[in-house]
Amino acid sequence: MYIIKTGTYLDLSLLVILIIAMYYYNKIALAGKLPPLRKIPAIEAITEGVGKSIEENKPVHYAMGASGGQLYSQLVSMTIVALAFLHYIARLCAKYGAKLIVHMPYQAESIPLIEAMVRDGYKVEGKPELFDISCLRYHGYGALTWTQSVTASYDAEGVGLNLSIGIFYSDCPISLEMAKIKGGLNVGGTGRWIMVYAFAMMCDYVFLGQEIYTAGAIISQNPYLLSGVFVEEVGKYYSYILLILGFIAAALGAGAAFFAL
């Protein structure tokens, strides 16, 4: 009996490569020797949006998607990035004195993390007294109730900046466009490529696909998130190599044997 399941050898090799890359890049990230990352214009737009909100006396809205609080699926990396952005926007709002409204996802298991991020953001800026728990809005279970409540909030309270980062499904075409119609500056992105079209159409500044991970690492300046950007590239290149080897194996008539590994 084999210890490793047949058909998972290539997956295991990818895992090993990623662990080695993670060890290496974490080490150089902690030593502050990571190569620089390029500037992403949408990050600067967030600060502009906070300024706009203050000038117009309107709140800053933050949404991580109706289903953006997942802590147990393959999309969990987007939840982590969304939390990094939440901490960043909470800090900016505390620093400049803008009102923040956080539209929490219906996956309620992430609520303690969300509250902790916002509280810590205010605390880091030395203004913990400005934190108001009623800024954390839970809209009930389901994307439909979430969409209705979020758009109602845009209408009733106004929108200066609408920052939407995280796991979005068909909730975002409604929420983003309604924020736009209500005069908000839309900045956002999702790692779900199938919904990137909505962000590209409706946002003034967009993070395209995996840019949210890079941007999340840049704004947090967390060495582990920063090194993750490089680890991700290593994994991507290893996948390309496997793909090329697969092409060659298929051309030699050994494709089935290769992909059965």
Place this chain on the structure above:
Amino acid sequence: MILSYFTPFEVFAQFKGIATNWVVIISAVTVAMGLVYMTNAQIKMYQRNRTPLQLAYVLTTYFFFFAFLISGLAYPGDINSREYQWWFQNIYGNVGATVYAVMFFTLASSAYRTFVVSSIEAVALLLGGMLYTLRQIPLFQVYIPWIVPLGEWVLLVPNTAGGRGAVVAAALAALVVGIRTLWGKEVTLEVAS
């Protein structure tokens, strides 16, 4: 979890099954925590805006919350009960369909902004999009039947060819940017970290 994926041992698969079930249970139970936050926000909103309309919003929220809760708890473990299904089909389903219908207006609004006809490329995009959309509407299928094969051709020939070109170009660009990032040579733009 990782061991259950890579190894053939049944014990890991069983553990994965139990852990997955508990994740679902914990996730469902934490909704009660959401209710606390929702109540807090509802109270604050009513305090800020003490009008009959706001009170109606608050009461409506809790009326439906308790209606679903009671109809669910009345038949424990049976979400297919007639009562629960009535609430689900006649209230939740219809409200959901209405909200999704709003998406038509938001998409049309954003499409108008995005696809402003200002160049030959925008005209091509607009025509292609119209053909793609209209060929799926029964009214046009009946009165303009030639729109169906034309729309299919646009979808399968120019769209597929252009799409593949774009994907290949994006993949090559990702390779180049990735190599530059890994080697620390991405210096064409201002350094952010």
